[in-house]
Amino acid sequence: MKLYFKYVSILFRSQMEYRTSFILLSIGQFFVPFLVFVSMYFLFQRFNTIGGWSLYEVALCYGIIHMGFSISECFVRGFDSFSSLVVNGDFDRILVRPRSTILQVLGSKFEFTRIGRLSQAVIVFVYALSNLNIDWNFNKILTLIFMLASGIFIFSGIYMIGATLCFWTIEGLEVINIFTDGGREISQYPLSIYNKWIKRFFTFVIPFGTVNYLPLMFVLDKVEGNSLIYMFTPLLGMLFIIPCILLWGFGVRHYKSTGS
Amino acid sequence: MIQVKSLNKTFKVAKRNAGIGSAVKSLFKPQYSTIHALEDISFNIDEGEIVGYIGPNGAGKSTTIKVISGILVPDSGKCDILGLTPWKNRIDHVKNIGVVFGQRSQLWWDVPVIDSFNLLKDIYKIPTKDFNDNLDLLTSSLNISSILTTPVRQLSLGQRMRCEIAASLLHNPKILFLDEPTIGLDAVSKIAVRNFIKTINKEKNVTVILTTHDMSDIEALAERIILIGKGRILLDGSLTELKNKFATHKTLTVDFKENSSDINIEGTSILSRSKERIALSVDLNKVKVSEVISTLSNKIDIIDLSVDSRPIEEVIIDLYKEYQI
Amino acid sequence: MRAYYSLFKMRLLKGLQYKTAALAGVSTQFFWGFMYIMIYQAFYRSTSSPQPISLRQLIQVLWLQQSFLVFIMLWFRDRELIDHITSGSISYELCRPTDIYSFWYAKILAQRLSGAMLRCLPILLIAFLLPYPYNFSFPPSISSFVLFFIALTLGLVLIVAISMLIYISMFYTMSPTGSLLMFSVLGEFLSGLLIPVPLMPDFLRKIVYVFPFRYASDLPFRIYVGNIGFKEAIISIGVQILWISILIIGGKLWMNKALKRIIVQGG
Numbered sequence: 001m002k003l004y005f006k007y008v009s010i011l012f013r014s015q016m017e018y019r020t021s022f023i024l025l026s027i028g029q030f031f032v033p034f035l036v037f038v039s040m041y042f043l044f045q046r047f048n049t050i051g052g053w054s055l056y057e058v059a060l061c062y063g064i065i066h067m068g069f070s071i072s073e074c075f076v077r078g079f080d081s082f083s084s085l086v087v088n089g090d091f092d093r094i095l096v097r098p099r100s101t102i103l104q105v106l107g108s109k110f111e112f113t114r115i116g117r118l119s120q121a122v123i124v125f126v127y128a129l130s131n132l133n134i135d136w137n138f139n140k141i142l143t144l145i146f147m148l149a150s151g152i153f154i155f156s157g158i159y160m161i162g163a164t165l166c167f168w169t170i171e172g173l174e175v176i177n178i179f180t181d182g183g184r185e186i187s188q189y190p191l192s193i194y195n196k197w198i199k200r201f202f203t204f205v206i207p208f209g210t211v212n213y214l215p216l217m218f219v220l221d222k223v224e225g226n227s228l229i230y231m232f233t234p235l236l237g238m239l240f241i242i243p244c245i246l247l248w249g250f251g252v253r254h255y256k257s258t259g260s
Numbered sequence: 261m262i263q264v265k266s267l268n269k270t271f272k273v274a275k276r277n278a279g280i281g282s283a284v285k286s287l288f289k290p291q292y293s294t295i296h297a298l299e300d301i302s303f304n305i306d307e308g309e310i311v312g313y314i315g316p317n318g319a320g321k322s323t324t325i326k327v328i329s330g331i332l333v334p335d336s337g338k339c340d341i342l343g344l345t346p347w348k349n350r351i352d353h354v355k356n357i358g359v360v361f362g363q364r365s366q367l368w369w370d371v372p373v374i375d376s377f378n379l380l381k382d383i384y385k386i387p388t389k390d391f392n393d394n395l396d397l398l399t400s401s402l403n404i405s406s407i408l409t410t411p412v413r414q415l416s417l418g419q420r421m422r423c424e425i426a427a428s429l430l431h432n433p434k435i436l437f438l439d440e441p442t443i444g445l446d447a448v449s450k451i452a453v454r455n456f457i458k459t460i461n462k463e464k465n466v467t468v469i470l471t472t473h474d475m476s477d478i479e480a481l482a483e484r485i486i487l488i489g490k491g492r493i494l495l496d497g498s499l500t501e502l503k504n505k506f507a508t509h510k511t512l513t514v515d516f517k518e519n520s521s522d523i524n525i526e527g528t529s530i531l532s533r534s535k536e537r538i539a540l541s542v543d544l545n546k547v548k549v550s551e552v553i554s555t556l557s558n559k560i561d562i563i564d565l566s567v568d569s570r571p572i573e574e575v576i577i578d579l580y581k582e583y584q585i
Numbered sequence: 586m587r588a589y590y591s592l593f594k595m596r597l598l599k600g601l602q603y604k605t606a607a608l609a610g611v612s613t614q615f616f617w618g619f620m621y622i623m624i625y626q627a628f629y630r631s632t633s634s635p636q637p638i639s640l641r642q643l644i645q646v647l648w649l650q651q652s653f654l655v656f657i658m659l660w661f662r663d664r665e666l667i668d669h670i671t672s673g674s675i676s677y678e679l680c681r682p683t684d685i686y687s688f689w690y691a692k693i694l695a696q697r698l699s700g701a702m703l704r705c706l707p708i709l710l711i712a713f714l715l716p717y718p719y720n721f722s723f724p725p726s727i728s729s730f731v732l733f734f735i736a737l738t739l740g741l742v743l744i745v746a747i748s749m750l751i752y753i754s755m756f757y758t759m760s761p762t763g764s765l766l767m768f769s770v771l772g773e774f775l776s777g778l779l780i781p782v783p784l785m786p787d788f789l790r791k792i793v794y795v796f797p798f799r800y801a802s803d804l805p806f807r808i809y810v811g812n813i814g815f816k817e818a819i820i821s822i823g824v825q826i827l828w829i830s831i832l833i834i835g836g837k838l839w840m841n842k843a844l845k846r847i848i849v850q851g852g
Contacts, residue, residue, distance in 0.1 A: 018370075028766040035773070096357065174609045193627035
């Protein structure tokens with residue numbers, strides 16, 4: 001853990017060598033998604049609700065998924081841009097160092113400009129909360145924390161899958177964006193508005209539904225009866241990372257036997 | 261210290277013919293050809309040796325280095341380095357070794373060198389005292405103390421290579437792998453790097469395995485060379501042995517007072533001849549150089565003469581030719 | 586003229602080589618198109634009042650957006666050109682016997698055309714085969730198809746002229762980040778890629794009509810689906826031509842000025 005923060009600090013100083021570009025990119029990271037939210041706002045002015053959800057409820061969805069996305073893009077960027085590590089042969093360097101490959105890949109890159117995206121997500125999140133009349137209790141606050149964690153875990157897991165594929169091929173890997181960027185865009189709205197195949201896929205295969213839609217049913221009191229199940233769905237979603245880590249280990253073994 | 265026994269490694273390479281038809285075909289039924297990167301590689305290296313590992317491109321040099329540094333798993337064979345198998349105990353094994361890839365940097369590009377060193381201290385969990393002692397020693401003997409606070413991207417190649425070598429020795433490894441450490445360096449930096457390698461080998465008894473295409477590196481450093489070609493070890497011995505085996509000829513160049521008489525000595529052949537100078541290639545198996553000189557001095561009035569061995573580069577070229585690699 | 590032609594051919598062949606990348610791009614855009622359709626479908630379900638554009642028309646627009654994405658997005662950056670400008674090796678380009686503005690223009694145009702050729706047909710074809718109401722369909726009349734084709738071509742000419750401005754601005758900033766950022770953030774929004782122009786609030790739509798961006802994407806696509814009538818289409822195509830002349834002439838003048846600056850600097 002100490003080493004991880006050392007990595008963070010050295011890469012942060014690297015990035016600060018290019019301060020202007022850092023500031024501009026952060027501003028871009030703020031405005032690009034923020035305009036998406038503005039568009040959403042205008043659509044709600046025209047249509048009022050979507051699938052029974054109001055603007056503020058959807059804004060909560062939006063805030064949570066973007067927070068999870070930007071945090072994982074900042075700290076798990078090493079896996080997201082892993083193909084360059086394989087192409088340059090720098091992965092060999094990682095293998096001749098006495099630390100776990102996951103830690104070293106995580107430490108190979110951070111994308112601090114995501115602070116821009118994170119701050120717009122926080123703004124939307126606060127805006128949503130201050131306009132919603134939620135009957136707060138400890139369980140609901142805990143659920144929000146679970147939701148954020150679940151988002152970070154799922155995005156990280158997808159980045160790891162993408163990185164693992166680099167051991168076999170680096171062509172056409174943009175398809176992974178369907179699950180990262182696509183997953184993020186899909187989850188800006190409650191999953192219930194989509195076709196049942198999309199709903200199933202993003203609940204059971206890549207469980208984005210557990211990041212906001214399902215637990216929000218509990219937080220926003222949209223369910224009757226036993227709502228505790230909804231509260232714990234984010235924890236189930238977090239389990240997604242386990243097969244991803246196993247897959248990564250398999251990929252590393254493949255790399256070590258082929259060297260390609 | 262290092263025992264390698266019958267390593268084998270094959271790679272599958274996808275074969276693809278030109279044309280759309282075969283491109284589609286290979287999509288469904290890919291065809292592979294097998295390449296034997298390593299075939300029955302065995303050698304032992306003792307503590308404190310400097311070994312030059314040479315061979316043409318694609319001979320299997322870097323595959324061997326990758327296997328013994330724990331990056332690649334071989335198909336079969338044994339490898340015991342300080343009691344560990346590299347690919348089974350990766351993390352313990354790599355604590356004992358230092359690796360320099362001449363073409364790639366291990367330093368963080370945008371921050372001062374010392375920051376990279378400090379991070380390596382944490383990666384290798386080097387105790388602070390050892391780290392400071394080592395750093396003092398390395399910076400003074402590599403003469404890099406003045407550039408420690410410079411960002412890596414502003415260093416010259418020679419400066420950077422010295423920092424790379426220092427970086428790979430911070431954790432006091434017992435074995436050092438150098439993959440083309442002098443590639444692209446100017447003469448001064450080359451000599452500095454070589455001298456340093458000699459020094460740490462003597463003083464700290466670090467075992468060095470060196471791959472290079474620069475034969476003067478080998479001549480300056482390695483007492484022993486291992487020659488590999490097409491995945492097999494072709495020769496394993498001392499540099500002098502190699503020279504004796506292949507340097508069967510010496511060149512004798514003689515300046516003399518103008519004379520046009522016939523010079524024909526058994527066991528020699530004339531490389532060039534003018535009125536005042538002759539160059540002879542002497543076959544050492546047939547005749548001694550001293551005999552040739554005395555025969556010559558009877559015939560002509562010698563002003564000056566020189567005897568040269570053939571340069572090692574040529575010897576190596578002959579060697580590659582002989583083994584058809 | 587021959588130089589431009591061979592440049593174009595080279596680009597096209599280069600683009601055709603990356604088949605896997607194209608396939609990946611097609612699937613990604615297909616996914617996005619599908620997602621947007623479902624979102625708008627859900628929005629339209631929650632209202633009973635008629636909207637300025639019908640859901641069916643909107644679906645056609647969304648498919649057109651996805652398949653011609655390379656035509657309409659602004660941030661399609663050319664690493665080579667950027668490096669030329671920032672590293673100063675632009676002086677080599679100055680030695681060539683061609684007008685730099687036209688040469689670069691041709692290069693960017695070729696890049697976009699080759700990109701679109703590989704992507705638009707597969708996407709449209711699959712979209713055609715989808716079940717109702719998701720499917721893509723033919724335009725309501727031949728005249729709207731002809732007008733669509735004209736407006737789309739002019740739109741491409743327009744968007745390349747705009748992106749030339751981004752490159753020229755880099756002579757001053759020496760880094761692509763700032764200009765690309767400003768243009769792509771505002772450009773995407775103002776061309777109706779984030780929210781379709783007819784669904785915008787009135788005040789916003791008035792702003793959007795002032796800028797050139799919508800004439801490259803919103804206009805041709807809405808002509809195709811019949812959301813813009815014949816008369817308005819003709820007028821808008823006139824506006825397109827006006828914008829193109831302004832931007833190309835302005836761009837050329839600006840570029841000459843920027844190049845002089847470089848020569849003075851001795852770069």
